[in-house]
Amino acid sequence: MSEMIKKAIFPVAGLGTRFLPATKALPKEMMPIVDKPMIQYGIEEALACHIKQFIVVTGKQKRAIEDHFDCAFELEEKLRKSGKKRLLEEIKKLNEINIAYIRQGYPLGLGHAILCTKPFVKDEAFAVILSDDIIAPEDTLLKDMMKLYKKVAAPILALQRVPKSEIHRYGVIDGIEEEPGVFRIKKLVEKPEPEEAPSDLAIIGRYILTPDIFEILEKSEPGKGDEIQLTDALNKLLRKRPVYGYVLKGNRYDAGDKFGYLKATV
Ligand code: G1P
8 A cells, every 4th residue: 555645845936927016025825815825725725634744845035934834922922912712723823834945946847846855755755735726625636636646656636627728827638537537647748739738637736746756857857938847757757657637526716817816715
């Protein structure tokens, strides 16, 4: 049987240009969806799957993320004195989450962000969460992916069917459906033109990866957008071992996009 997934990686070094000027000084991941920053939804989703170790791959202007998950002594004192127990508990639990931070330095792409975690992940399988993809809290996507991982002991990418007009924003798969909603992936294309897309199955921001991805990423050349693409590395990996896709059953909000952000808020 395959080992448990204990770690989740959050790549957050991106510049958040789609939300400028809001993201000039505020990390995109700290933009609130009602009363919680975006990244906290992803962390809570992983905690619900019993993942307790987090690695945030961070960059310039992202300090607010570290502060958010740190102790806020004065605030806690104030809340204690004014008897705001529920809020106090909510604030305190943020500081109890076990998060390590790695600086990406140069934002060379998602593949590079993941490669930065190699010395800390070493030889175990791990989850990757892209925090601007908000999965409805009642949905069990990551849980289901972990269940599937237990069975197949192979990398698993979360998938969603998207309209042709949006396909150019995603990594897209070609695959064979082995059981309902589970695809054995044959090929991946990063952000194809609509006519080149091998299907309407887009990769969304949840992955379970195995440590053999690191050696491929180490040898990876920049791809689309001049970035080291995880999609390209996975394309090489699937020549060596099976890679699966798992289709999301519930709802996802692309909070990295203005309209998606509004929908997530509503
Ligand atoms: C990244 C991946 C892409 C994936 C997407 C999901 O792209 O490169 O394959 O479909 O995340 O959100 P990004 O949105 O970071 O440009």
